[in-house]
Amino acid sequence: MTEHYDALETRDTTAREAALMAALPGQVAHAKKSSAAFAEILKDVNPAAVSSRQALAGLPVIRKHELLERQQATRSAGGDVFGGFSAVGLGAHMPRIFSSPGPIYEPEGAARNYWRMSRAMFAAGFRPGELIHNCFSYHFVPAGSMMESGAHALGCTVFPGGTGQTEQQVQTMAELQPAGYIGTPSFLKIIVDKAAEMGVALPSVKKAMFGGEAFPPSLRDWFAERGITGYQCYATADLGSIAYETQARDGLVIDEGVIVEIVRPGTGDPVAPGEVGEVVVTTLNPDYPLIRFGTGDLSALLSGPCPTGRTNARIKGWMGRADQTTKIRGMFVHPGQVADIIRRFPEVARARLVVTGEMANDIMTLKVETACGGPDALAAKIGDAIRDVTKLRGQVELVLPGSLPNDGKVIEDARSYK
Structure with missing residues (x-):
């Protein structure tokens, strides 16, 4: 059994940084050309000059409230529901639209593994040919689709369990014997407790990938006592996968498809390594090319590589919210x-x-x-x-x-x- 999803995870750090910085000017140019919002935001920016982290740090941070305001403005005028941020339109290039509180509307592109969740699932122990019981929501928010598309790209079969109907979840798990669960940790705990109450064994559920809420060590130990090994992933509806936990349980490894900065809250200024700040992400996704998107989450960069051999930078994990107004x-x-x-x-x-x-x-x-x-x-x-x-x-x-x-x-x- 291989230990890594692909060769990108273990490449030389210098080679990775060079590849990311080489791709950055093209992504900035694409965003400026294909997105009405970034055409305005980056109107005075020469994309070819944005080829380093220092140059990237000179661009404005786009925070969620600004994205919402632009969406509301264009919607009220009968225009683009995405506020001009999407680079693709309705049809074959956009199979689905999702909604997050606000509401903020998010496009889903047609690319295989669009949300890039396969890498996190692999790190959590899932392998091709397995059945995954997916208990993230399939309606309004993209979480269910995020995980399903990643599982399919990994070569797994998915049962779309969604949320609620606890007794039916238990029955289905007992009969289908999935290799593991994907969803919030609190809902899996409810399912496991209900199974015990019903006297139903769930021997096949040995692994889990969690998201959407905190996964404290106490809950990790609770699952371990019941034979379930769980790992965290960090993703958002705007960006897809950002970082994921590994068997080392030493921070979260940054995904290969994003550039992550840690900035001082309320600014776009990168903080010193190890200092806590807001997670700002530039995605290399061509369909929804968010440049310096502020997640509103606090974290810090960790020093050194992951003990599993993955060489990308790591963040400490979710450490609170940056919006302290x-x-x-x-x-x-x-x-x-x-x-x-x-x-x-x-x-x-x-x-x-x-x-x-x-x-x-x-x-x-x-x-x-x-x-x-x-x-x-x-x-x-x-x-x-x-x-x-x-x-x-x-x-x-x-x-x-x-x-x-x-x-x-x-x-x-x-x-x-x-």
């Missing part, structure tokens, strides 16, 4: 405003806005890392910038470099709501 004294303050304040002071390395106090008595303190002298004068200038940007008064606390937690938080709401 907070209402303070009746005004919304968001991470981008904190970034605007800090950009004015090159002597400041990092900052964290901490909101304390009780309801109707908010205290706003901006903690900034700096090694410079003259703290009183610097603090006063930063205080003026806080008032200028947020229209609120705030305190300033200067701390030594490295003092702030590495958790990706730019705004911390520490108020008492009792």
Whole structure:
């Protein structure tokens, strides 16, 4: 049994980076030419110059709320439901359309393994010729189709279980004897508990690939005690597969079809290796060519290769949400405003806005890392910038470099709501 899905997973890191950067200008050019939204967003960009991560970091980040706003604007005008982001139209090149909360509409292209889920399934132990019980939803959201198309590309047969009907799920698993399960971990736990309650054995279900929610070690151990080995995948309805867990259980390996950056929340600025920030993805998908799409998820890059021999970079996994917009004294303050304040002071390395106090008595303190002298004068200038940007008064606390937690938080709401 082979250990890797294909040779791409174990190629030299320099060769991978060169291949990705060689493909990047073409993808940017394609997005600009074939997508009305990116034609506008990248109107002043020369695609040929976007051939490095440094150049990529100079492009704007497109966040989900901006995608939604563009979709709403074009829909209200009776135009493109995708807000101009799709590079293909209705018909043979777009077999399905899905909807996520918002609603945001996502196209599914016709390419085999369109969402690139096969690689994650292989890492979770699934192999050609096996039957997979797929309990992701098949309606509205793309999760069910994501997994089914990936399983078919891997050479597996799929039972489309979907969600709900727990007793029927148990009966079907007992009779069809699938090799494993794909869906949320919480629903498989419900199925396993129901099977025990019904006195029905599910001996064939030995492996699982989970997504859509957290998979803590306690739940991983609970499944292991029942003979089921589960692994996580990280995917979104906009991008498909982004990263996946391996037998090493040491972070998530980035998929071969995307370029991942970790940026400071509220900005497009890449953070230092190991620092927590927002996951920003550029996909090489020609049908839906999202360039620097902000997922809104927090994570961090891990150092070194995966112990399984896969050589792509790894992320730590889901570490929370990057959108930390907070209402303070009746005004919304968001991470981008904190970034605007800090950009004015090159002597400041990092900052964290901490909101304390009780309801109707908010205290706003901006903690900034700096090694410079003259703290009183610097603090006063930063205080003026806080008032200028947020229209609120705030305190300033200067701390030594490295003092702030590495958790990706730019705004911390520490108020008492009792």
